[in-house]
Amino acid sequence: MPTLDASVRTALERLLDPRSVVVVGASSDPAKRGHQAIRALREAGYENPVYPVNPNAGQILGLDVCASLDQVPPGADVALIALPAAAVPGVLRECATAGIAGAVVLANGFGEIGVDGADLAAELAAAIDETGIRVIGPNTSGLLNLTSGANLVGLQGVPRGPISVITQSGNMLLSLVNDNNVLRGPGFHAYVGLGNQADVRYDECLVELARHPETGVVAVHSEGFADGRSFLVAAARTVPDTPVVLLRGGRSEEGRRAAASHTGSIAGSDAVATAVLRQAGVELVDRSDELAVVAGALAVCAPITPGRTVAILSDGGGHAALAADGLAAHGIESARLAEHTRQQLRKVLGAAAAVSGPVDVAGATDTDPMVFAEAAEILMRDPAVGLVLIIGLFGGYHLRFDAGLRDSEDATAGVLLALSAEYKVPLVIQSCYAGLDIANHDRLRAGGVPVLGSIEHAVRAAAALHRRGRLIAERARRSPLTLPPPAPPIPGSGILDEPTARRVLADTGVEVGMWTFARDVDAVAAAVAAYRRPCALKVVSAQVIHKSDVGGVRLGVVASTATENADSIVDAVTAKVPDARIDGMIVTPMADAGVELLVGATRDPIFGPVLAFGSGGVLVEAVRDVAFRAVPLTESEAHEMIEETIASRMLDGYRHLPAVDRDGLARFLVRIGDFVAAHPEIAELDLNPVIASGHDLTLVDVRIVLSKSASGGRDE
């Protein structure tokens, strides 16, 4: 037997790109997975050693079978374990003893089936923990490396290309492969089915697959991340070089239930996940039928140069309008063409053409498709144009109008490719003939131009390329999303009393405005007098949570009414909450009229600490106007966050209110984000409302909840 190459590669590298495969549970029965796996490796042209293991020994498909794992030459890269769940933990220990780097565990019946599988899941975890062997699965369809031929899925006929796939569902691989084939997409480099993520996680695979030279894009389908924060960090680091496209399953309540019984994934908030994954630069797709479209486009197409945008070039006004609508729905304004460009287009396309919005050739190409190339070149020369989106019938003129146009279309395809390369302006083409076998379409695809049948798919691809251009340009202004080392923890646990909460915030350099903690009625009166302005009084008592509800708040209190108001607070609170211990009152000058905002933070069970910003005050619950970001966030991200909200529409002088200093507000959000990031013991933070008026931010209420753990360590 040959000596195996236990090289300097990491265990994960060896697992994902194995140079030797052990099949545990090998079988001579063609209906069994342990047989199919060996056959699949052979059919995929896998040229490295394959070691079948089965106690009955003998031969399978011409290979000598090892009766046990200790007969396998030590140091193999991967073991494919095709055995029932109960056998897996023991076999993993044997694999580790045999020096095998990693295992793919196909069996289901672990955490995903609920209580019944919990014990086995724990045993599996223990075996992984003790041996250090890397495990993909359980409950997976396997893995596939088309470059090496390591086909541990048993799926034949997957076209080779730049897309690397990570999913939790074997069927999603089938969908993607079929979609790619229907779309005539660019094909695949690798596939990893993570199943229940007992060990190997999304973030690890992402980094490993993204750095492989064959990978042009990583397409991910996930029902939940075992460690969401690590995924964010990995994605943020990866996306400037390799695009990452993500489809999430189990976003709705019903879908979550399906996902839970599928892979046992935990659910977090969908709104939080959407926000933080986008923040990390992940291209999110909402439809399963767009994952292959977007991944395919990002794999082959250059992004749109920032500051430029999409020009529509169509051979029908109806289609042009739909494409423009589609771009608008993605928030993309189509290119404002220069006057010179319009004139040139008019010259080439004639009087009937539309050249001021989306370009409609209006028949000018019917007898000469090469006019498309002329118009495309004029558009590419316009500095506003970053991508030419050809919409309509291109490539099918020889079918629609005249078979004699075939050569002209082929030649046009060649010229379009040359122009795109010359001007460095990518092309995306939609043609209602894209589903047919058309040579000029295939030529364009081979040259890196997506040719798609659906206007919405073409627009979706363009939108991804648009976002990607901005992402790359803004990389220096994006948060790496790594959490800083924890600061010395805030003492205590549970809800901090408000004076403490305000002091803690102030200590970290957050401007909390003027406030006084008055321990008795006289001190209240003195504080109000000192401020020389109408003040708000608010009771401080550990027993009182909803202060307004029990008469614990008075607004617009002036010096002459201070004592009376403070007394009445004491009376009201004592009457409603007889066991309340009143520690005193917070006195703050009344804020100027302003916009009521909410600034908050929570710990998402998947992604860790996140900041929330939106409309505050009484309408919070009804309007649900809130944007999220993972912390720490950058000022640029804070600005984006603000702009996502309805509250943003009230910041520039809404209905006689003073305009709010957006930069100051953004800096405030960054500071709160840094504070929360450095204090993992903070379970919740609520500043609601924050009244924003000009440069002032008045914190009307400050609420900080520490996690119960006395250590102040990371909770959950």
Add this chain to the structure above:
Amino acid sequence: MPTLDASVRTALERLLDPRSVVVVGASSDPAKRGHQAIRALREAGYENPVYPVNPNAGQILGLDVCASLDQVPPGADVALIALPAAAVPGVLRECATAGIAGAVVLANGFGEIGVDGADLAAELAAAIDETGIRVIGPNTSGLLNLTSGANLVGLQGVPRGPISVITQSGNMLLSLVNDNNVLRGPGFHAYVGLGNQADVRYDECLVELARHPETGVVAVHSEGFADGRSFLVAAARTVPDTPVVLLRGGRSEEGRRAAASHTGSIAGSDAVATAVLRQAGVELVDRSDELAVVAGALAVCAPITPGRTVAILSDGGGHAALAADGLAAHGIESARLAEHTRQQLRKVLGAAAAVSGPVDVAGATDTDPMVFAEAAEILMRDPAVGLVLIIGLFGGYHLRFDAGLRDSEDATAGVLLALSAEYKVPLVIQSCYAGLDIANHDRLRAGGVPVLGSIEHAVRAAAALHRRGRLIAERARRSPLTLPPPAPPIPGSGILDEPTARRVLADTGVEVGMWTFARDVDAVAAAVAAYRRPCALKVVSAQVIHKSDVGGVRLGVVASTATENADSIVDAVTAKVPDARIDGMIVTPMADAGVELLVGATRDPIFGPVLAFGSGGVLVEAVRDVAFRAVPLTESEAHEMIEETIASRMLDGYRHLPAVDRDGLARFLVRIGDFVAAHPEIAELDLNPVIASGHDLTLVDVRIVLSKSASGGRDE
């Protein structure tokens, strides 16, 4: 020559289903439309008379050419006019003289090119007006009737089936035909390209095509309706029998520009259009690539029985979760299965299957696809299940697992069809193999089961069938959307002063609450005293629009401060608007604490009078929470309208406010709707805010604007 059949058919019927065709501008040049049209009719097997017209006479494709229209036997059904724009008005008159019922005008260069085409468009309108000839176009690709073979488009190979199409874009027909072919959809009965809608409108074609026995669904693409209200009425009347699916182009600003240069269509508000078209029962699609999907499904599939919903039956948990997410995104909860159903499924599918949410067979069908039929039958017996949505790989098992499964899959397809018929529960199937040539899929399709490749398409089809079931059940509770005969017009024009506006409203039976118009300060004081409650005072002056801004409003005024407050209003208004003539003040008792709502009405340029409802008060502009309905609306529609808004979340006792009487609010909306419907002279009505508290609706401000036309007739 044969005698032509100028039967009792209407001109429009003859135009859309012609029994004789005149081709004006016939040509012997195969590159010309006037040649292609004749060839196309021949190739389509059109057996009725075709009369080419060309001054050069002679023969074209074996037909004798008439040198002029007066040589054509009188009373032909349709003239296809393949001549330049300038010739069209004259030719139309000649056609009319020849007794031709209608014409299809292909030429562009009319209203859609802007000013340059305006004169010609006017000439065309005059010719139509004077002769009464019905005209389709101009700027159209023509029309197509696959049942009669009247192919006036020149497009070959369109499969015959139940879909009738009305568009403003010839390319949309190509897209639809190609999409239908890629989807292996049910095919087409007729197509009408309306172009600029100089005469024949959407509503007329809708009624005409919908009543044809070959039509199973009408698929519409539109960039604007010449008479939107007529379309609403036609749709509302049509949809209970024949579903109508609509894709709109030019919804975004950029898209509108494209549409304007394409068909010269006018733009209205997209939000209004969406609301009123949905109210009329039209199935709206947002994506061009879903028009064929939804039309195809509605054409062949029974709707979901109201009260029942969709059960997902999947062979992969990942796909199941995505399908459930998709349904949730359409607001559809998947079926809650009965305990008995779950037990039965468990028995058939085994321990690994998920049976409590979306059903995941988890491998139980891998070796025996017939298990799908067993599971489907169990689901169909559950009274919660109105449609079984099969998701995953069905039909491709023989490709994925074992070629020997082909027969079993074919047999399963037959059983599924029989079950669907027996239980009257429709089926929709998604299979990632749907794009391939698979016999069992085609068998299912032929039996009325959509088999689609995309999860989102399958879910979209299910959503349409779900909505259609409800629509049919609720038909008695839907407004016919016809406008009543106008009531005697409200005298005056422009903005009514508020006392007048309140009186007008009160006269129509709308409860406007207690109010007094006090003409001087003493009268104000008397009114406040009489109410014995804090009141609001508001100046009445034609010169003052924004009353609060000039100090024209005082709140919480009691008897002792009434005179002082009234005086100060006079002073403030006089100071800020020196030329204001103060007519008096409106005195109203202060409303109880309540939810601030907006009730308004406008006249949409396309669809006529519409009611608006949403959040009122200071947040209106920022939150933009508003729902629309065409008037008159029903109480059931008013309830739906309320439920669409954010305001709705505040009606059931939000933050200590009293719960609002939703029925009373709905009745109020109906009454306002009736009022606006009966008064075409009302250009705008604004009740903002209306404070809703328990059973009370307090109209804080009543604003009615009449159109300028002194006649009080319909404006615009």
